[in-house]
Amino acid sequence: MQTLNVRHVTQYTYANPVTFQPHRLMLRPRDSHDLRLVGANISLSPHGKMRWMHDVFGNSVAVVDFLEPSNELKIESVLTLERYGLGGLDFEIEERATTYPFVYSPDDRIDLGRMLDPHHPDPNGELEAWAKGFVAARSTDTMALLTDINNSIHRGFSYNLRFEEGTQPPLETLRLGTGSCRDFALLLIETARALGFGARFVTGYLYDPALDGGNSAVVGAGATHAWADIYLPGAGWVEFDPTNGTIAADNLIRVAVTRDASQAVPVAGGFTGLTGDYLGMTVDVSVRSVRPEEPLAA
Numbered sequence: 001m002q003t004l005n006v007r008h009v010t011q012y013t014y015a016n017p018v019t020f021q022p023h024r025l026m027l028r029p030r031d032s033h034d035l036r037l038v039g040a041n042i043s044l045s046p047h048g049k050m051r052w053m054h055d056v057f058g059n060s061v062a063v064v065d066f067l068e069p070s071n072e073l074k075i076e077s078v079l080t081l082e083r084y085g086l087g088g089l090d091f092e093i094e095e096r097a098t099t100y101p102f103v104y105s106p107d108d109r110i111d112l113g114r115m116l117d118p119h120h121p122d123p124n125g126e127l128e129a130w131a132k133g134f135v136a137a138r139s140t141d142t143m144a145l146l147t148d149i150n151n152s153i154h155r156g157f158s159y160n161l162r163f164e165e166g167t168q169p170p171l172e173t174l175r176l177g178t179g180s181c182r183d184f185a186l187l188l189i190e191t192a193r194a195l196g197f198g199a200r201f202v203t204g205y206l207y208d209p210a211l212d213g214g215n216s217a218v219v220g221a222g223a224t225h226a227w228a229d230i231y232l233p234g235a236g237w238v239e240f241d242p243t244n245g246t247i248a249a250d251n252l253i254r255v256a257v258t259r260d261a262s263q264a265v266p267v268a269g270g271f272t273g274l275t276g277d278y279l280g281m282t283v284d285v286s287v288r289s290v291r292p293e294e295p296l297a298a
Helices: 106-116 126-132 142-156 170-176 181-194
Strands: 002-020 023-028 035-045 048-054 060-066 070-083 199-206 225-232 236-241 252-258 278-289
Touching: 023 035, 023 070, 023 252, 035 048, 035 060, 106 225, 126 170, 126 181, 142 181, 142 225, 142 236, 170 181, 181 199, 181 225, 181 236, 199 236, 199 278, 225 252, 236 252
Parallel strands: none
Antiparallel strands: 002 070, 002 278, 023 060, 035 070, 048 060, 199 225, 199 252, 225 236
């Protein structure tokens, strides 16, 4: 078990005071067997009225109505978490699913629903052909297949921290050979779905041990992070991070899971103002290990 402190600050600046529309925040993770939420606090400037809800996927979502205009908006989230690792990649996959292709049970197919279907256009079958290129024979080891796809994105694509809104379409990522963690996660999800796997999008944070003096070659720390969950009978949802080429890594901090990347935006909202009022946005994320003698976040 490792105790981690996450500080996530999103700040917008404007040339003149603007009126803020309701904002939707996905910043609070849920307790689970591998992640325990010890403390959580969200600070707002200007002040706002916050109400909590669970979305259709069961994620904790805060909806904020801001009470006054301002030329600056600052949202700061501080979390203290206990992360419990799985202790390796020894997954208990059901015998029928250890070899690809396999068929999900009728109940699994119903519950996975649209998470089995590709969501993005592939008019010429370009992405489907790329996906099928990983299947060397009719019978392929399932974990070896998914590991190969995950590693191919990690090794064959260039990481590019983009600040543009949204997520790059998978075909564009495939053609460019470059993208952000969100782009790589979506490419992996669509590739897995093209092969018949159930897959979903995960947003959260990434702990880099190098920040606390350890050895690490982590890519994507210092910002929000994204990866893919792929459903394997017996093992359940397994985390694949194509940005770093890892599987079920202990340094992934899950905040929310969704069917599509567009549903997993940490901070979303708008404003009413004049053309040219918007000056820019900054995001600062730090994830640090907390030693036993250090105070925990409120």
